[in-house]
Amino acid sequence: MKKSILPILTVLAAIVVIWYAGAVWLNSQWTYDQAARAGVEVTFSEMVSDTLTQARPVLPAPHQVAKGLWDGIAGQKITSKRSLVYHAWITFSATMAGFGLGTIAGILLAVGIVHSRAMDMSVMPWAIASQTIPILAIAPMVIVVLASLGIKGMLPKAIIAAYLSFFPVLVGMVKGLRAPDAMQLDLLRTYNASDAQGFWKLRLPASMPYLFASLKVGIAAALVGTIVAELPAGATQGLGARLLSGSYYGQTIQIWAALFGAAILAALLVLVVGVVERITLKRKGMAQ
Amino acid sequence: MRSPVIDAKDLNLIFETNDGPVQALKDVNLSIERGDFVSFIGPSGCGKTTFLRCIAALEHPTSGSLTVNGISPEEARKARSYGYVFQAAGLYPWRTIAGNVKLPLEIMGYTQADQEARVEKVLSLVDLQGFAKKFPWQLSGGMQQRASIARALAFDADILLMDEPFGALDEIVRDRLNEELLKLWATTGKTIGFVTHSIPEAVYLSTKIVVMSPRPGRITDVIESTLPKERPLDIRDSAEFLAIAHRVREGLRAGHAYD
Ligand SMILES: Nc1ncnc2c1ncn2[C@@H]1O[C@H](COP(=O)(O)OP(=O)(O)O)[C@@H](O)[C@H]1O
Ligand SMILES: [Mg+2]
Numbered sequence: 001m002k003k004s005i006l007p008i009l010t011v012l013a014a015i016v017v018i019w020y021a022g023a024v025w026l027n028s029q030w031t032y033d034q035a036a037r038a039g040v041e042v043t044f045s046e047m048v049s050d051t052l053t054q055a056r057p058v059l060p061a062p063h064q065v066a067k068g069l070w071d072g073i074a075g076q077k078i079t080s081k082r083s084l085v086y087h088a089w090i091t092f093s094a095t096m097a098g099f100g101l102g103t104i105a106g107i108l109l110a111v112g113i114v115h116s117r118a119m120d121m122s123v124m125p126w127a128i129a130s131q132t133i134p135i136l137a138i139a140p141m142v143i144v145v146l147a148s149l150g151i152k153g154m155l156p157k158a159i160i161a162a163y164l165s166f167f168p169v170l171v172g173m174v175k176g177l178r179a180p181d182a183m184q185l186d187l188l189r190t191y192n193a194s195d196a197q198g199f200w201k202l203r204l205p206a207s208m209p210y211l212f213a214s215l216k217v218g219i220a221a222a223l224v225g226t227i228v229a230e231l232p233a234g235a236t237q238g239l240g241a242r243l244l245s246g247s248y249y250g251q252t253i254q255i256w257a258a259l260f261g262a263a264i265l266a267a268l269l270v271l272v273v274g275v276v277e278r279i280t281l282k283r284k285g286m287a288q
Numbered sequence: 289m290r291s292p293v294i295d296a297k298d299l300n301l302i303f304e305t306n307d308g309p310v311q312a313l314k315d316v317n318l319s320i321e322r323g324d325f326v327s328f329i330g331p332s333g334c335g336k337t338t339f340l341r342c343i344a345a346l347e348h349p350t351s352g353s354l355t356v357n358g359i360s361p362e363e364a365r366k367a368r369s370y371g372y373v374f375q376a377a378g379l380y381p382w383r384t385i386a387g388n389v390k391l392p393l394e395i396m397g398y399t400q401a402d403q404e405a406r407v408e409k410v411l412s413l414v415d416l417q418g419f420a421k422k423f424p425w426q427l428s429g430g431m432q433q434r435a436s437i438a439r440a441l442a443f444d445a446d447i448l449l450m451d452e453p454f455g456a457l458d459e460i461v462r463d464r465l466n467e468e469l470l471k472l473w474a475t476t477g478k479t480i481g482f483v484t485h486s487i488p489e490a491v492y493l494s495t496k497i498v499v500m501s502p503r504p505g506r507i508t509d510v511i512e513s514t515l516p517k518e519r520p521l522d523i524r525d526s527a528e529f530l531a532i533a534h535r536v537r538e539g540l541r542a543g544h545a546y547d
Contacts, residue, residue, distance in 0.1 A: 183374050186346055190372040192365055193395045201391065205382045284382040285423040 019062050026058040027051035060253045068257035081236075084261045090238040091226050092265060094154045098161020099222035103215065105162060106169025113170075114177040114203065115195065124174075131167050135160065135225065140232040157238070161225035165218035172214025176207025209286065212277035219269045227262060239265070291358050292319035293447060293479045294343055299352035301338055311504035312338040313349070318498060318507060322446075325473055325480045327490035328498045329536060330543070335505025336483040340449050343481065344372055356447070368396060370447035371440025375455050377432035379424040379439075386411070386420035389439045396443055410438040413472060430461040434468075441476065451483045466492055467521055474517070487540075488524055491515075491533045499536055501543025509539035 024047075031050045035042045042050070052061040060068070072084030079086060109127065112119040139160050146156040180202050188198050230240025239262045246254035299316040302309045312335045320326050328336040341347035342354060345361035356364035364370065371392075379388045386407050393403045411417055414434040424432055433453055440448060454462045466489060473480055484490050490497050491513070499509040513532060515523065523529055 183376060183378050187372065187374065187378060188395070189346060190344055190365065190370065191392045191395045192368055197395050201395070202380070205380065208382070285384065285425075286382050 023061040024051045065256040068253040094157035095226045097158035102162035102165030106166040110173030157229040160229040161222040164225035165222035168214040168217040172210045176210025177203045294320040314504035314506045326496045327494040329490045330500030334500040334502040373450040373453045375452045377436040414438045449481045499539035508543035
């Protein structure tokens, strides 16, 4: 444990140092401009202390982001529109809805592809093509089109999240359902087992490790999709909207706090999938 | 008059490959009687696996006739007439040993109570009583292979087909399993088709030894063993045993063109 934590702390410390240096460097221009306008000279130490305390820095310092994050999480009632917990909840619920839809779609398509040659030939190319469309470009259009049809709120966001998350689940499940080798399939043939029995008794259990690996990718992709879907003008709720309103008003600290909020949410989601994976595989005897 | 359990007449099987046709079986004629223990021996690529797979209807002959229990291999497969043991144990890692042995029983629709009783019976046949609740990775390779044999014995098939089941195991484990397999054959009365690379193994186990040779895969000799049914391990030092082993070796040499 000690051995693994030391390198991590070293890297973390290096990042913080580089970040502080970057903040001083990027924010110094504004400090010098202000000083020049006021007609005063600034010493190096005055410059440094100013760059780390600006209200709207180009790059907020780590402690400013930490404070912004703390204020957003603990400094507000969680029902307040200024609370990051509130916005994270909005994003989280759309992410989960989209992830659920995407997972179900991915699994169903994978089952179809593995059992039908026609679906293998027809669905897979389209699934791959779907992922070459830049979601950033079409998300606003999708949101606007759906809004004009009267579909607002969580559903449009969930659709975009599902669009991003079904693909890794599809690819992982196809691979997992095809994981059993020829010998294992032959064994079932010697029992004269039906396709359905082969699916439930062999293919599905064999695909579990692949499913969980792709669920981790899928849930992170669903979060990205939700945040992207919250960016288009008009959205007022969610971490994406927080990011956007922050950039409208030059509230860089708010942007960074929202970014870190999103990162923490992503880490928690992946962690939860990982825990469910450990428990499930252990119960099934597939992990030691 | 009793008809043979397995009857092959002028059997040919040609695989169409990218490098042209491969004749895996050429003019194979063989009949196996009920209760026989038949070993197939020969160098790699002589069609041992292919012949066993034809019996199991996992492969289809190009010409000739083949019957299993008097019916076509396909019908025999549907009637679940045989258990098949592959070279690798191929246990499902997500099932316990008992769960693995239950697999064919679940597929074939045995009742829950019957499943339990059969699992217990076959696990004690292969000497794995105490290991029902273990997962495959908790067992040695030899124990895993015994579990896979138990799985093939769990349902009422009167034929047992085994394709180099002990090929991946060390000699000491192999000797023990050979001895156990003979006991099992004696208690169950099944007809066994057994593929091996090892001359002593073939001679020790079999009532009938089929010597094969490659390119094209064909039978070069069929030896009826004169050894008694009761065979302690040290029978392998007897003159009779060595004489049969010698004949097998001669058959292998004759079939093998050293060109
Ligand atoms: N599915 C297949 N497709 C093409 N050739 C095959 C196939 N299975 C076996 N063969 C060929 O048939 C011959 C006999 O193979 P096999 O029965 O596996 O031999 P053995 O089990 O005696 O080693 C070999 O030349 C092998 O390459
Ligand atoms: Mg073989």
